[in-house]
Amino acid sequence: MRLLTTLLTLCTSLPLSALPLDVEEQRVADVAQQLPQLLTPLATSLDAGVVQHRSSRNEASLSQAAADSGQRLWRQAVTLVQSGHMDDRPLYWSRLQLRRDIKQQAPAFRASDAQTQAAIDGFERSSRGFGDIHFDDDAEVKILVTGFDPFFLDRHLNQSNPSGLAALALDGRTLTLNGRKAQIQTAMIPVRFEDFDQGMIESLLTPYLRHPHVDMVATVSMGRDDFDLERFPGRNRSAAAPGNRNVLTGATKEAPLPPRLLDQPLNGPEFVEFSLPVSAMQKADGPWAINDNRHIATLEKGQWQPDSLAQLDGQTSVSGSGGGYLSNEISYRAVLLANQLGSPTRVGHIHTPRIAKYDRETETAIVRQIEAMLTQAIAAL
Incomplete structure (x- = not known):
């Protein structure tokens, strides 16, 4: 793959060990x-557009080449989806293929393991x-x-995630309501506890929550039967499910x-309350209900539905409205x-209807309803 060659041409051989997969x-x-077929759509399109980095063989050039290659991969994935190939999985698997290949050919790098890992x-x-x-x-x-990336891949290797598809389908889009225009920008989040523990979410969001702030941050993931707007996120982890690297946190209910x-x-407090414009978003048309979900669980009272954040004072979170997972x-x-x-940014979470494996028709309908929800939100922003 020419993208891998782009990185390897920066370096010459030394007897280094490959990083473990x-x-x-x-x-x-x-x-x-x-x-x-999940590895070919992006690999083929990237081969034609890769720029060879030959002039410099230092750590900074390696890191820049890796970052440039990642950005090309992202842009190719967005273009692929927005041209009608409604599938989030090629981005996920192509990213991992390139990570794997770089690691396996690490002995060709004139770089330490730390430098190679920084580039990755x-x-x-x-x-x-x-x-x-x-x-x-x-x-x-x-x-x-x-x-989010696809997850539970040991259950279904061909699993898709409609939230990830929505991110690719909506990136850079402009939505209009009553003459007002909203611009959408997106990012994809890994299903890995260690990335969260290392501050990935705070690092990503801080520039957009500070001045000049964005008007709304909507985190999206795959959830239950309908759309749920998760009113009361909880602090604690309680899901026994692992992340995509099969790491368990040890937390239980x-x-x-x-x-x-x-x-x-x-x-932070045991619970917080979102600020999404719920009433506006619930006006969106689509096949699924849009619920203002208040279900939570605490050690003291078990499962219940508080009417306000004040009712959660003194409670220990087991699961928030969004559950006990990422x-x-x-x-x-x-x-x-x-x-x-x-x-002042409106912030909150959208759980989409769940799908098994890959379902193009259902996922396309999910993306359309998310788009409709964000369009209706413009009225309140």
Whole structure:
């Protein structure tokens, strides 16, 4: 693959060991054998557009080449989806294939393991659209949307995630309501606890919650039967499910655990309340109901539906409205950060209807209803 060659041509051979593959990267071999069509759409289109970096062979050039390659991968994935190929999976698997190939050919790098890992990390962030969030100065309304990678891949290797598809389909789009225009920018989030613990969400969102702020941040993930707007995110983790690297947190419903921010437990109240314009968003047309979901669980009272945040004083969170997994956690972190920064930005989480494996027709309808919800939100922003 020419994209890999782009990185390898920066370096010459030294007797270095290849970096070990993580669990996500190891699954690429199964995809190559069972679902090779998920690796070809982006690989083919990238081959024609790769720029060779030959002039410099230092760490900075390697990192820049990796970041540039990741951004090209992201832009190709957005273009592919917005041209009608409604599938989020090629981006996910192509990213992992490139990570795997870079690691396996690490002995060809004149770089230490730390330098190679830094380049891979830069590639990872840019291939998720983190460096591609640019709002026009004259945008009347600015909305930042995040989606998630596919997950539970040991259950269904061909699993898709409609939230990730929505992120690709909506990136850079302009929505209009009553003559007002909203610009959408998006990013893709990994299903990995360690990235959250290392502060990925705070690092991504802080520039857009500070002045000049965006008008709305909508984090999106795959959820239940209908659309749920998750009113009361909870602090603690309680889901026994692993992330995409099969890492377990040790948290359970009986013994929930707080997430971490770098080397410390994440400090914050047990529950926060979102600020999405619920009434406006519920006006969106589509096949599914749009629920203002208040279901939560606490150690003291079990499962219940509070009417206000004040009713949750003195309670210990087991699960927020978004559950006890990363869907709940991204909304908690986003709302908490906005509160800490004193940001007027409307912040909250959208759970989409769930799908099994890949369902183009259903996922396309989900994306259309998300677009309709964001369009209706313009009236309240």
